[in-house]
Amino acid sequence: MLLLQLLINGVxxxxxxxxxxxxxxxxxxxxxxxxxxxxxxxxxxGFVSVAAAGLIPVPGIVLLPLVVIFMAxxxxxxxxxxxxxxxxxxxxxxxxxxxxxGIVFQNGANALFGPEPRVAPPLITGGTLxxxxxxxxxxxxxxxxxxxxxxxxxxxxxxxxxxxxRLRATAQNRRMAQAVxxxxxxxxxxxxxxxxxxxxxxxLLLANQHFVSPTEGSDLIIKAYIxxxxxxxxxxxxxxxxxxxxxxxxxxxxxxxxxPLATGLxxxxxxxxxxxxxxxxxxxxxQKRA
Amino acid sequence: xxxxHRLLTAGTALALAATIAPATAQEINFPVIVPVTGILAIxxxxxxxxxxxxxxxxxxxxxxxxxxxxxxxxxxxxALERALSGGGVTAVVASIFGPEMLAMMPIAxxxxxxxxxxxxxxxxxxxxxxxxxxxxxGDAITKVAHADYVVSVLGKKKPAIIYQTTAYGxxxxxxxxxxxxxxxxxxxxxxxxxxxxxxxxxxxxxxKKAGADVLVVHLHSGxxxxxxxxxxxxxxxxxxxxxxxxxxxxxxxxxxxxELAGVCAESGSxxxxxxxxxxxxxxxxxxxxxxxxxxxxxxxxxxAVNMALKVVKGGARTAEAVRAGLSKMTYKGLxxxxxxxxxxxxxxxxxxxxxxxxxxxxTIVKTYVNVSGVL
Numbered sequence: 001m002l003l004l005q006l007l008i009n010g011v012x013x014x015x016x017x018x019x020x021x022x023x024x025x026x027x028x029x030x031x032x033x034x035x036x037x038x039x040x041x042x043x044x045x046g047f048v049s050v051a052a053a054g055l056i057p058v059p060g061i062v063l064l065p066l067v068v069i070f071m072a073x074x075x076x077x078x079x080x081x082x083x084x085x086x087x088x089x090x091x092x093x094x095x096x097x098x099x100x101x102g103i104v105f106q107n108g109a110n111a112l113f114g115p116e117p118r119v120a121p122p123l124i125t126g127g128t129l130x131x132x133x134x135x136x137x138x139x140x141x142x143x144x145x146x147x148x149x150x151x152x153x154x155x156x157x158x159x160x161x162x163x164x165x166r167l168r169a170t171a172q173n174r175r176m177a178q179a180v181x182x183x184x185x186x187x188x189x190x191x192x193x194x195x196x197x198x199x200x201x202x203x204l205l206l207a208n209q210h211f212v213s214p215t216e217g218s219d220l221i222i223k224a225y226i227x228x229x230x231x232x233x234x235x236x237x238x239x240x241x242x243x244x245x246x247x248x249x250x251x252x253x254x255x256x257x258x259x260p261l262a263t264g265l266x267x268x269x270x271x272x273x274x275x276x277x278x279x280x281x282x283x284x285x286x287q288k289r290a
Numbered sequence: 291x292x293x294x295h296r297l298l299t300a301g302t303a304l305a306l307a308a309t310i311a312p313a314t315a316q317e318i319n320f321p322v323i324v325p326v327t328g329i330l331a332i333x334x335x336x337x338x339x340x341x342x343x344x345x346x347x348x349x350x351x352x353x354x355x356x357x358x359x360x361x362x363x364x365x366x367x368x369a370l371e372r373a374l375s376g377g378g379v380t381a382v383v384a385s386i387f388g389p390e391m392l393a394m395m396p397i398a399x400x401x402x403x404x405x406x407x408x409x410x411x412x413x414x415x416x417x418x419x420x421x422x423x424x425x426x427x428g429d430a431i432t433k434v435a436h437a438d439y440v441v442s443v444l445g446k447k448k449p450a451i452i453y454q455t456t457a458y459g460x461x462x463x464x465x466x467x468x469x470x471x472x473x474x475x476x477x478x479x480x481x482x483x484x485x486x487x488x489x490x491x492x493x494x495x496x497x498k499k500a501g502a503d504v505l506v507v508h509l510h511s512g513x514x515x516x517x518x519x520x521x522x523x524x525x526x527x528x529x530x531x532x533x534x535x536x537x538x539x540x541x542x543x544x545x546x547x548x549e550l551a552g553v554c555a556e557s558g559s560x561x562x563x564x565x566x567x568x569x570x571x572x573x574x575x576x577x578x579x580x581x582x583x584x585x586x587x588x589x590x591x592x593x594a595v596n597m598a599l600k601v602v603k604g605g606a607r608t609a610e611a612v613r614a615g616l617s618k619m620t621y622k623g624l625x626x627x628x629x630x631x632x633x634x635x636x637x638x639x640x641x642x643x644x645x646x647x648x649x650x651x652x653t654i655v656k657t658y659v660n661v662s663g664v665l
Contacts, residue, residue: 002495005491006491006492006495009489009491010489013488013489106327107327110326110327110331114332114335115326115327115331115332115334115335116332116511116540116543117511117512117515117540117544118544119544127523128523128524128525130525135523135524135525137523206488209488210488210516211512211515211516211544213512214327214331215328215329215331219485219486250487250488250489251489251491251492252492254487254492254493255491255492255495255496258481258482259481259482259483259484259487259492259493260455260482260484263484
């Protein structure tokens with residue numbers, strides 16, 4: 001019974017981490033640059049949810065589209081500052097610019113909202129469902145459902161739509177995509193918008209269950225980075241699997257051994273993967289594609 | 291003769307001016323060097339606000355400049371060097387963050403400038419630095435109250451200790467274990483949580499499995515609220531006695547009043563729980579100036595600055611004179627009576643407060659006065 005309860009909590013946390021990791025992978029594939037501000041974009045999404053809930057006191061599910069749209073626009077602005085002015089420079093310039101903007105976002109949130117953790121509204125309703133001895137948080141279930149819908153929608157968009165194919169073409173080979181008439185810069189801007197929109201959704205989902213504070217992003221970016229390394233650098237399904245794996249270490253393993261030991265084992269697993277399978281769990285697909 | 295008298299009067303006036311001038315011309319300068327950003331920003335801002343309110347209410351003009359340390363020891367050391375570089379510093383309102391204090395202390399000792407802090411880290415007053423003055427009860431005081439309340443008042447014998455992996459958490463755990471041992475109680479579980487832990491179900495399940503009859507918590511603000519929220523959600527039905535982070539109104543604001551039912555916490559004080567006219571006046575002035583409710587950290591910083599100002603009003607004009615005054619004076623502040631134990635520990639009392647499940651305002655249920663026996 002406890003294991004099932006832990007599993008649901010783990011999947012809910014993993015689903016939220018997966019949204020963070022997916023946004024990270026999208027930008028990585030489109031630009032070959034690591035966006036170190038992805039965690040801070042999640043934090044911004046969390047605070048936007050808190051602010052929106054203050055203005056419009058409705059459940060999170062109603063706010064979700066508003067937050068996603070706002071963050072998509074925010075992502076466009078982010079690309080104009082962090083990526084486009086530096087796109088012809090070495091990729092390390094973009095690393096640095098995203099770190100710098102992340103710090104600006106942290107201090108901006110601190111100045112606007114204060115350093116205190118804040119709580120966003122639940123997606124539908126708070127509280128728990130009790131089925132015999134089994135107690136499950138409604139928010140956890142909502143997170144799993146909403147994250148699954150968002151991940152599936154993103155997968156369908158990439159696989160089945162012309163827009164998605166253009167985005168993939170841009171990610172695979174920018175010069176070739178440009179040669180066949182794909183507006184590459186627009187595709188990259190759209191990728192930033194989507195990554196920020198996913199961050200916004202993750203921010204809203206996490207800010208109810210786990211609160212949001214200005215320094216939240218630093219921790220999330222480390223988890224996204226690990227998820228992507230475990231899953232395979234640039235692999236979309238790998239990012240989801242990597243995020244789930246991190247959550248399972250954090251929630252299930254730590255229920256049986258101590259938290260510090262579970263964290264140590266997570267990093268040991270990461271090192272083992274880097275040693276025995278440096279391309280990550282889903283790395284072969286990436287190699288074939290390359 | 292007349293001329294002689296004029297000369298004498300003028301000479302006396304000049305002599306008087308010469309004696310008074312250094313005292314009046316000497317500016318009172320209290321730089322406020324605290325974390326306003328970074329992981330300790332909540333506590334740092336509370337400390338800053340309390341100090342600024344005391345400075346604003348002071349009868350004398352106090353020069354002050356707030357410098358953000360960024361919750362980083364190097365930032366704190368640089369900020370102190372910068373503040374001291376202009377000279378004329380009377381005393382420094384210094385960071386609540388223990389590691390930052392440890393970085394600032396050697397600099398303050400060299401410059402012979404007193405540091406007024408509310409940091410709970412035990413080590414800062416154990417290094418023999420005569421320029422450190424702590425205006426918040428450290429773990430050596432609060433954990434006596436924490437453990438005693440659990441065992442003697444609640445009658446619990448199987449505590450599960452949940453603490454942070456940080457220096458703050460480790461220090462609290464050590465003092466809790468020591469005090470439980472003195473009371474003949476052995477914790478049934480001890481678990482350290484890092485700041486990044488999001489899901490509290492594993493640790494709560496372990497406490498339940500270990501047969502705990504009370505959760506003794508020593509976590510920072512966010513993790514404390516997360517743990518209480520999840521304990522309420524899973525219907526754990528165990529009393530929770532938390533560390534001082536729980537007393538902060540900003541922590542309680544993250545929780546519904548019903549989630550707080552059965553939750554108690556230790557602290558140096560609880561300004562929002564009310565008190566006499568002076569406390570009410572402090573509460574009103576603080577809310578007017580900052581638009582939020584004060585916590586024990588604000589009050590500790592407020593009392594610290596007011597005590598230093600009392601020393602200044604008593605004639606101390608140099609940093610060294612202020613240090614000497616602080617180390618000798620007994621001062622009745624709003625939170626408690628302060629007196630140095632010879633190591634710079636000024637606060638010797640603690641309170642336990644509990645939430646009734648109906649409001650976010652706790653009630654003080656027990657006061658532990660003069661725990662160290664210094665007063």
